[in-house]
Amino acid sequence: MTTSTGVKSADESTDPGNWTNRLRGWLQGLVPPGEALPDRQPVYVASWIYVFGVLTLSALAVVILSGCVLAIGGVHWWHVSSLGHFVNSVHLWSVELFFGFMVIHLWGKFWMAAWRGKRAMTWITGVVLFGISIGTSFTGFLSQSNFSSQWIAGEGKDGINSTGAGAFFNVLNPGQMLLWHVVLLPLVVVLIVLIHIIQVRRHGVVPPLDADLEG
Amino acid sequence: MTRDRTPDSHDFPTRRYDLAKEFVITLVVVLVLSGGLAAIFSSPDEKPITMSAWAKADPNNLISTAAGELAGTTTSATYGAPYNSNAEGQKLGPIPLQKWGGVRIPIDSADLVLGPLANTSGDPAVSSAVAAWKAAPPAQRTKWATDYVDAIGTAAADGEPATGAGGDPAKAAAGDYGPVPALSAGLLALAKTGGLEGALDSAGNFYGGDTTKSLLLLADGAYLEDQAVAQNLGGDQWGMMNEVGNAPGQPWMWLYTFWYQIKPFSTSDNADVEVWALMMLLTLLLMFLPFIPGLRTIPRWIPIHRLIWRNYYRRSAGRP
Numbered sequence: 001m002t003t004s005t006g007v008k009s010a011d012e013s014t015d016p017g018n019w020t021n022r023l024r025g026w027l028q029g030l031v032p033p034g035e036a037l038p039d040r041q042p043v044y045v046a047s048w049i050y051v052f053g054v055l056t057l058s059a060l061a062v063v064i065l066s067g068c069v070l071a072i073g074g075v076h077w078w079h080v081s082s083l084g085h086f087v088n089s090v091h092l093w094s095v096e097l098f099f100g101f102m103v104i105h106l107w108g109k110f111w112m113a114a115w116r117g118k119r120a121m122t123w124i125t126g127v128v129l130f131g132i133s134i135g136t137s138f139t140g141f142l143s144q145s146n147f148s149s150q151w152i153a154g155e156g157k158d159g160i161n162s163t164g165a166g167a168f169f170n171v172l173n174p175g176q177m178l179l180w181h182v183v184l185l186p187l188v189v190v191l192i193v194l195i196h197i198i199q200v201r202r203h204g205v206v207p208p209l210d211a212d213l214e215g
Numbered sequence: 216m217t218r219d220r221t222p223d224s225h226d227f228p229t230r231r232y233d234l235a236k237e238f239v240i241t242l243v244v245v246l247v248l249s250g251g252l253a254a255i256f257s258s259p260d261e262k263p264i265t266m267s268a269w270a271k272a273d274p275n276n277l278i279s280t281a282a283g284e285l286a287g288t289t290t291s292a293t294y295g296a297p298y299n300s301n302a303e304g305q306k307l308g309p310i311p312l313q314k315w316g317g318v319r320i321p322i323d324s325a326d327l328v329l330g331p332l333a334n335t336s337g338d339p340a341v342s343s344a345v346a347a348w349k350a351a352p353p354a355q356r357t358k359w360a361t362d363y364v365d366a367i368g369t370a371a372a373d374g375e376p377a378t379g380a381g382g383d384p385a386k387a388a389a390g391d392y393g394p395v396p397a398l399s400a401g402l403l404a405l406a407k408t409g410g411l412e413g414a415l416d417s418a419g420n421f422y423g424g425d426t427t428k429s430l431l432l433l434a435d436g437a438y439l440e441d442q443a444v445a446q447n448l449g450g451d452q453w454g455m456m457n458e459v460g461n462a463p464g465q466p467w468m469w470l471y472t473f474w475y476q477i478k479p480f481s482t483s484d485n486a487d488v489e490v491w492a493l494m495m496l497l498t499l500l501l502m503f504l505p506f507i508p509g510l511r512t513i514p515r516w517i518p519i520h521r522l523i524w525r526n527y528y529r530r531s532a533g534r535p
Contacts, residue, residue, distance in 0.1 A: 002432045014471035021442035035225075037234060037235070037474050038232070038233075038234070039231065039232065039233065040229035040230060040231055040232055041225050041229060041230060042225075042227035042228070042230075043227060043228045043229065043230050043468045043530075044227065044524050045230070045232065046230070046524075046526050046527070047342070047524065047526075051237070051241065054234075054237050054238055054241050055241045055244070055245065056348070057238065057241075058238060058241040058242040058244070059245045059249075061242060061245075062242070062245050062246055062249050064369070066249070078260070079260060083268055085257065085258070085260065086253055086254070086257075088258050088260075089252075089253030089254075089256070089257050089258040090249045090250055090253040091258075092253070092258040092462075093249045093252040093253050093256070093258075094245065094249040096252075096349070096463055096466075096478065097245060097248060097249060097252075099466070099467045103467070108523070110504075110514060111514050111517070111520055111523065112514065112520055112521040112523060112524075113511065113514040113515070113520070114220040115504070115505035115511070116219055116505075117219060117221030117223070119220075119505075120505040123502075123504070123505055124503070124505075127498070127501050127502045128502065129231065131498055134467055134468065137465060138247070138465065138468075141464070144260070145263065146259075146260050146262060146263050147261040147262060147263050147264060147442070147459065148259065148261065148458060148459055149263070150263050150264060150430060150433065150439065150444075151439065151443045151448055151454070152444075154430060154433070154434040154439060155450060155454060156251070156509075158487045159490070159491060161294075161296070161297060161304070161305075161313055161487075162304070162305040162312065162313050162317030162487035162491060163311055163312050163313070163316075163337055163487075163488060163491050164296070164312045164314075164315045164317075165316065166294060166296075166297050166313075166316060166320075167316035167317050167318075167319035167320065168316070168319065170297075170314075170320055170425075170427060172425075172426060172427040172430045172431065173424075173425045173426065174424070174425075174426055175424035175425055176425075181303055183430050185398045187455055198511070202517035203224065204223070204224030204225055205224055206220055206221065206224065206414040207221060207224050207227060208524040208527050208528065209514065209515060209518065209520045209524075211221075211222060211227075211527075211531075212435075
């Protein structure tokens with residue numbers, strides 16, 4: 001309800017029964033005020049290792065961008081078009097870079113013991129992202145519709161089937177694998193990336209080991 | 216468990232930092248790197264193997280594979296879940312995980328041969344062979360096909376002597392094989408026309424898209440694996456993570472692939488499920504490493520962090 005002049009009363013904006021108010025409050029509480037996109041960082045954030053997190057993010061952006069261009073052309077476009085083949089190559093190499101940067105980022109965070117200070121969920125979401133990214137790239141290799149896809153599917157089915165998951169996730173069905181590759185798994189990856197970044201911004205960059213002993 | 220005394224990062228002095236600029240610069244760097252690597256190294260795209268290529272390059276193998284499908288002796292025929300109930304499948308200790316998945320993609324191996332032939336008109340010999348097969352009791356069918364598979368035999372390989380006719384159907388000893396030779400020859404002829412994939416994958420459906428049957432038949436033969444091994448893609452050649460030629464494949468799967476190269480996994484009948492279980496365990500260890508005493512302390516024992524935060528530690532050491 002608004003007043004006749006269109007100005008909300010104080011009661012309205014804090015009404016806990018209003019779902020929109022509660023959603024807004026939850027969203028605003030995800031990251032401390034001013035920490036979503038700060039223009040300053042703690043003094044210890046001064047090493048090249050910090051660049052690899054954002055490099056991973058940038059590589060993911062190029063992976064998604066090149067994947068979207070491939071999607072415009074369709075499944076077989078890259079087999080018959082030199083432009084399509086180049087875009088596929090960009091997609092492949094950005095994936096290779098993505099994993100390379102992510103592994104360096106992960107090792108960097110390990111040696112920093114970056115899970116300290118209530119940051120365990122940041123670490124866990126990062127490891128989950130690594131695992132789901134491997135699955136996403138695997139479905140990409142299965143969706144290439146070439147000799148590699150045939151061989152990887154033939155080999156990969158035994159691993160998946162041995163767990164019982166092959167009954168639901170058929171690596172011999174490129175139609176199913178393509179949809180997992182371009183819709184389901186990317187959605188999960190992007191969602192967990194968002195959670196990961198919110199966790200980073202929420203808690204800030206982990207302080208150096210033993211900084212706690214300096215009072 | 217020691218108390219986590221990590222201070223709040225927001226309590227430290229700060230320095231200027233431009234996150235947006237950092238992202239834009241790295242984005243440009245990755246775009247240039249990806250484009251440059253793509254221009255220099257491209258990406259592999261070896262054409263898929265067709266049934267026609269298999270039929271022309273190794274017709275004997277296609278015939279013996281077809282006979283094996285009818286006899287129920289091929290890999291897919293004796294696979295178990297999710298394709299059939301002809302085997303228990305792999306187990307993790309006493310746990311039959313593969314069986315628990317259920318037969319949700321039912322495949323009768325004989326249908327990989329009979330299905331395409333039954334839907335193909337034109338050759339009276341094949342039509343009468345299909346009819347003869349369907350009219351025979353199951354035990355007779357199996358005897359015909361098994362006898363024919365044995366008569367064809369296999370070529371000498373890996374120190375094993377040749378069996379039967381050494382893999383050459385033309386030299387198979389005379390015997391009562393019923394319609395099996397005609398059915399196998401019919402499948403070979405259909406494969407040579409280039410119509411076998413369509414007959415397998417699109418039968419009864421205008422739209423294809425599910426290549427499960429074609430891939431199972433292809434993988435039951437030796438031609439696909441021979442081509443892969445020739446390109447160093449075999450399972451014992453770190454094949455899952457490699458790509459054709461010198462292109463990088465999935466190097467991030469090195470640990471998964473590694474276990475297949477060593478005992479006990481390399482000689483285990485349950486290698487796949489054991490490797491999967493081990494990888495799941497290792498992944499869980501990595502995930503919950505922050506809570507595992509000892510593992511979470513490694514970064515303190517090996518002080519690489521002193522290098523990462525060397526400027527901070529230097530300044531802190533100089534503070535009064």
